[in-house]
Amino acid sequence: MITNNPYGVKAKKSYTGYKSYQYLEEGADYKDFGLAKEVARVEPYIYPVSAEQEEKVQQILEDEYIVSLHEHTFVTPENIDSIFEFRRQGRDWTGYEGLSISGLDIVFENYMDGTAFITSNAGWKWNDVLHDLGMRYSDFAHQDMVIRAERIEDLYRAKKEGKIAFVTSLESATQIENEIDRVDVLYGFGVRVMGIAYSEANALGSGLREKNDSGLTVFGHKVVERMNKLGMTIDVSHCGDQTARDVIQASEKPIFITHVGARGLWDISRLKPDDVLKSCAEKGGVIGIEAAPHTTLTQKHKEHSIESVMEHFEYVVELCGIDHVAFGLDTLFGDHVGLHHAFAGALSIKSSHAGPEFEEVEYVEGLENPSEAYHNVVRWLVKHDYSQEAIRKVMGRNVLRVLEETWMK
Template sequence: MSHTDLKDAPLQRKNYTGYKSFQYLEAGVDYKVFPLSPELNRVPSRRPEVTPEQEARVRRIFEQHPIISLHDHCFVCPENLEDIFEFRRHGRDFTGYEGLSVSGLDAVFDNLMNGTAMITSRGGWKWDDIIYDLGMRLSDIAHQDMVKLALTTEDILSAKQNGQIAFVVSIEGAAMIENELDRLDILYGLGVRCLGIAYSEGNQLGGGLKEPNDGGLTIFGRQAVRRMNKLGIAIDVSHSGDRTSLDTIEVSEKPVFITHAGARALWNSNRLKPDDVIKACAEKGGVIGIEAAPHTTLTQKHPRHNLDSFMEHFEYCANLVGIEHVAFGPDVLFGDHVGLHHVFANALSIGASRGQLAYEEVEYVDGIENPAEAFPNIVRWLVKHGYSDEDIAKVVGGNILRVLKEVWYK
């Protein structure tokens, strides 16, 4: 195979048969059709230039080691974002199976679209909306064979062996449980295996990152953390306030994830974590996943968001707490992510994720624009910059698996 052919070949062969979401139904009869964004090559996003020898090494890494995204949204946006509110009210998210089939991923922590699940409300994060969103997505996944629901670490490992992708159901905030602790058991029973404390806005558990005063984890929040420990739900503090994050890490008997963030030391934004929170997470055995959603992991050296600014956050965190405590949670999707942020600016607390330093808005994050290209380009970057196979294996999946074996029930 020539170098050109090798570059364009899938990194791992997945059992993709061409299935499209909800094809078990009749389009236009059972549901309204919205034209969707392309899953591949929507924009001219660039990959790192590597030699044929380096590309061959990249492919060996994908073949030999579990590749896990700690945070993504593998759904496909409508092509016309003016349709997005009606699209969301129908509650039918389309998974990007074609894009995932060439992503190289063996497992993905998929966070659905709960913050924009507005089937029964205009504000989102209601219990009925969350259950509707979750059930509809899992119904679609149950009608195909490439993506499988992951409930255990063994599910992740077997997915790799079988040419599948393990789908780890994650939810970014716990507002919908209100003051009902047993709703955590219900979510676990429905397949949820990772849950955030708060999504930017404060709730019954604790403070979100956009609140002017973060009072920390509440008494109920402490009870919820202990219940999640008992159930085997991984805890995420990505969108929690600093005090709430530190309290959660302290109270939890198990390691905690920061599934998608970066270092505030590199960019002054509440959406990123200060050194003390990153260190506390690592000292408890946890992992921080580096975030790539538009205009988050910027740096003063790279104020235009791209793969290099994203990887600067990775290297900073790895130097701060050790490579054993860093992974990747790109937080990307299929479609116009920047446009989606404009439409949902309030619902997604976009203002809180904008740093206080000047930067140039981009149309897309070059090099890490969607789930199909994220991990291939991350590994190419790591190979090109001299990281060992052992360290690459840790950050693209090994570190996450280590935590899950301690946190999950099995």
């Protein structure tokens, strides 16, 4: 258990010190890869606020629902060069220690299904995705801090019990191929949020790397309709622009853009143009601002940090309104920049980040991992005089509203 929190917030979750797969024998049941530190891997950063402001920050973290629309809470190997072998063994470790001091109450956990390379180097294979989910669920079943959230009441119960609710999310529907009933199967496996496409086009529509985006296919329309009926919320973060527009129009319910920024501030395909952001908001949806390395940069802040991320936040608030913005910072435990370098080809990261020149950083200062990120966002909001009602909305209530409208009651 953590007794000294270097990020300035007391551990408040019911964490007993559990480590992933501690019920198995290292070396006999699985290979030891040597994992990165979950806490203080790099110099901890506490966004500077006054003592009075810090007291308000602590009260907000205590009283309000703190929600991440998009995270990967696994722990990378310390030696990032071993990541492909690590992924092929089909077993990920969850950063329970780091999560216990994150301040998060609800996490939209996206696992690592796009890099489930058990049977293929291309990812997104049906059997591999189910393996990935089942392996993580097996680990969850041996601890009691993280709970799987499949209904609205699970989200509210978690905070009351000092736990963290995980919403199972997938960044793409590629793995369903042309089998629409697989959407139902995934729902049965607990998936409650799913993207339409990742980088490459699939049977539903185009991903953001495609040069020719022909929009949502006939099959894609059927999947959107099925997701609406099931109570599975739709995400278009990695969709091409036209596919995203089509999904927003086709869906009878609000959707998420769970982790994104504004192309109006930084001209790369990974970010969304103003019209897509506005359309999402006009249909009642919510946009999560992300902080994966070298995404939400700006001309004013070409070195990625909390300041550039929050410039995107304020831009989207001005464009779409405070009721339609949240945070899906897209962090993890380990060397995120090194991970991007390793996966540059497999995940089309290089092509989706192509654009203006920028200063590469080793990590995003202030938002390096889930342990420090959300504390610092709240500190930034308090320091910049956002009202408690506004903070309540963007830190959780906006997301909960969409779930109330899209999930089964």
